[in-house]
Amino acid sequence: MTAALEVRDxxxxxxxxxxxxxxxxxxxxxxxxxxxxxxxxxxxxGTGKTTLLHLIAGLESPDSGTIELGGPDRTPRLGMVFxxxxxxxxxxxxxxxxxxxxxxxxxxxxxRDALEAVGLAEYARSYPSVLSGGQRQRVGLARAFAIxxxxxxxxxxxxxxxxxxxxxxxxxxxxxxxxxxxxxxLVTHNPLEATFLADRIIVLSGSxxxxxxxxxxxxxxxxxxxDDDLFALHRTIVGQLV
Amino acid sequence: xxISQSDVRQESGRPRLSGVxxxxxxxxxxxxxxxxxxxxxxxxxxxxxPVLLVIIxxxxxxxxxxxxxxxxxxxxGEIAGQFGDLLRTSGLWTQVGLTxxxxxxxxxxxxxxxxxxxxxMGRNTLLRRFLExxxxxxxxxxGLVKALLCVIWFGVSLINPxxxxxxxxxxxxxxxxxxxxxxxxDQLVEMADVYRLSPRVRLxxxxxxxxxxxxxxxxxxxxxxxxxxxxLVEIFGLASGIGYQLNLEFSNNNVAGVLAWTITFAxxxxxxxxxxxxxxxxxxxxxxxxxxx
Numbered sequence: 318m319t320a321a322l323e324v325r326d327x328x329x330x331x332x333x334x335x336x337x338x339x340x341x342x343x344x345x346x347x348x349x350x351x352x353x354x355x356x357x358x359x360x361x362x363g364t365g366k367t368t369l370l371h372l373i374a375g376l377e378s379p380d381s382g383t384i385e386l387g388g389p390d391r392t393p394r395l396g397m398v399f400x401x402x403x404x405x406x407x408x409x410x411x412x413x414x415x416x417x418x419x420x421x422x423x424x425x426x427x428x429r430d431a432l433e434a435v436g437l438a439e440y441a442r443s444y445p446s447v448l449s450g451g452q453r454q455r456v457g458l459a460r461a462f463a464i465x466x467x468x469x470x471x472x473x474x475x476x477x478x479x480x481x482x483x484x485x486x487x488x489x490x491x492x493x494x495x496x497x498x499x500x501x502x503l504v505t506h507n508p509l510e511a512t513f514l515a516d517r518i519i520v521l522s523g524s525x526x527x528x529x530x531x532x533x534x535x536x537x538x539x540x541x542x543x544d545d546d547l548f549a550l551h552r553t554i555v556g557q558l559v
Numbered sequence: 560x561x562i563s564q565s566d567v568r569q570e571s572g573r574p575r576l577s578g579v580x581x582x583x584x585x586x587x588x589x590x591x592x593x594x595x596x597x598x599x600x601x602x603x604x605x606x607x608x609p610v611l612l613v614i615i616x617x618x619x620x621x622x623x624x625x626x627x628x629x630x631x632x633x634x635x636g637e638i639a640g641q642f643g644d645l646l647r648t649s650g651l652w653t654q655v656g657l658t659x660x661x662x663x664x665x666x667x668x669x670x671x672x673x674x675x676x677x678x679x680m681g682r683n684t685l686l687r688r689f690l691e692x693x694x695x696x697x698x699x700x701x702g703l704v705k706a707l708l709c710v711i712w713f714g715v716s717l718i719n720p721x722x723x724x725x726x727x728x729x730x731x732x733x734x735x736x737x738x739x740x741x742x743x744x745d746q747l748v749e750m751a752d753v754y755r756l757s758p759r760v761r762l763x764x765x766x767x768x769x770x771x772x773x774x775x776x777x778x779x780x781x782x783x784x785x786x787x788x789x790x791l792v793e794i795f796g797l798a799s800g801i802g803y804q805l806n807l808e809f810s811n812n813n814v815a816g817v818l819a820w821t822i823t824f825a826x827x828x829x830x831x832x833x834x835x836x837x838x839x840x841x842x843x844x845x846x847x848x849x850x851x852x
Contacts, residue, residue: 374753395753403750407768407846416764417754444846460754 321393321500322350322373322468327382328525329368342368344525345382353498355469357511359554360521366504369521370397370470373502386468386500393500394421396466398474402457404445411441414460421464431463432456435489451482458486462493469494471503475510484542487513495538508554512547513540520557530557633815641819655823658793658800661717662785665724669781672725673732674774678766680733681740697730702788710796720792720800727788728781732774739773740766771843779836786828 327346332339342365350356358366371377373384374397386393396417404413414428432441435455437448445453454474461469474490475483487510494501494514505511511518512534520530532554536546617635624634633641645651680687705726713719743766751761767774793802801824808816 376749376752397750397753399746399750401746403746405747405764405768408764416756416760420754420756420760464754 321352321354321387322348322502323383323385323387324348324369324373325383325385327372327379327384329365329372329377329379331368341525343379343382344527346527348519348528350500350502352500354516355494355499355501355503355514357503357505357515357518358521359505359508359511359518359558360526361558362506364521364523365526366521367472370472370502370504373468374470393467394464395468395470396461396464397470397472398454398457398461400473400477402445402453404453404456406445409442409444410437410448410456410459413445413456414463417460418463423464427463427465428459431459434462434493435459449482450478451486454478454482454486455489458489458493465497467499469499469501471501471505473505474503476506483510487542490514491539508558509548509551512551512554513542513544518554520554530554630812631814633818637815638818638822641813641815642822645819645823651823654799654801654804655827658789658802659827661720661792661800662724662782662789664717665721665789666728666782666785668721669725669728669785670732670778673729673736673777674767674770676729677733677736678740678762678770681737681743687737694730694733697726698734702727702784703791706788706791706795709792715797719796720789723788723792724785727784731781731784732777735773735777735780736770739770742773743769768843768846771840775836775840775843779832782831783828786824790824 325347327343328341329343330339330341346365346369348356348369358369360366368377372379373386374395386395404410405416408416411428411432414431415425418425418428418431429438429441432438435458437452437455437459440448440452445456448456454477457474471490475486478486491514501515503511503514508518516534518532518534519528520532521527522529532550534547534550536544540547620632621635624632676690680690705723709719709723709726713722747765751765756764789800790802790805793800794806797803801820805817805820808814808820
């Protein structure tokens, strides 16, 4: 199977504007993600997890090295779910989703279908500020999945939510993920979340950050949050992190 | 995959009316005694105070005029008579139309330039540092100087008043827009980058909604500055418009005439404030109402 996302020998250094201090985040990072694979990136704060997502999303450029997103027969479409839903408060839920579908050149029905898929069909005309935190994040998920992305990036998507809500949304993401194979990268602080959702977990550590451990999770989907094997693996990863 | 509605409701952070989505602008007026009471309260709270102020000012003026008994402080009746004369002649509307046209063209051009330059300056630190001194210079140059220079350089052509208005409003608008742009949440801009929103969508869906409060504040200030300079330009360099008429009455020592034109001026400003600005502000802020419903 060919890699659909290839990060090769990537270096990235940030220079603090005020102090002028240089901080090398990556020095020759390599990572391959295959079609249909969801890779979770875990690690302590400051190990470059979000920077990695920003580099892949094109929000940052690497100082050197290459990042290739390979699509089967078109330029890969990219969806991203952020820690905060990042909605336009002045637009109703549906229009927030339509922003992405319009930009991707997809018809408006896709936006409505996506809202329906996340269980918010009747909130299409509601403004984000009347929605709960979980509902707002559902709109963020709908926006990302509405464009039928080839590459899906999750940047700590449920860390701002209470555990019960986060658990429902993880199940929702699992269902959406099962619809068709994509390339996925999930940055999370939560090893249990990583073991539940991912096919593979990589542990980033050090400065500059490098991959210090890698775990393949072969449990078939749909998975159950209470699965004993997943919980045991999660404990192993926690052991590596602390 | 669709999850059940009860699942969604459990997540809801606040109670909602069952099955009724929040409607942005659909909170139509309902009838009933409660509604009449609230309308009465609104009238008492919103309309009475400014009307009361106007009545007090008029009474104070009348008292002063009666006490001083001089043509330099005409009584309300004289001013009203003069205003009535102006209304009866078609000249009033012609002069008002000319001044409004000059202010309108200048303001629209200034507004468009300001939105483009303001957003660019807000997004680009180098450009902001480069242009900021020019903006500050234009802000501190008195309107009188701008008017005089425009009259000297451009004479009686339409360029003169229009350029003068642009110079008066643009710095105020630009500096406000720069502040507005810098207040925009970078995370939203990042989201727009990830989803590759077009420049047009960004302008109308991101920048303008975020900038709306700044634009209204700046537009109010800008329009008052525009009026100030247009009157000066008309006094110094043109043979028409409200400013020219004010100067004419001043030359004739007709204080009642000066005040009648001033009232015309004030009425136009009131119409612009309540008829245009507040309506636009209400429309642009509808989402806040919908959100609070």
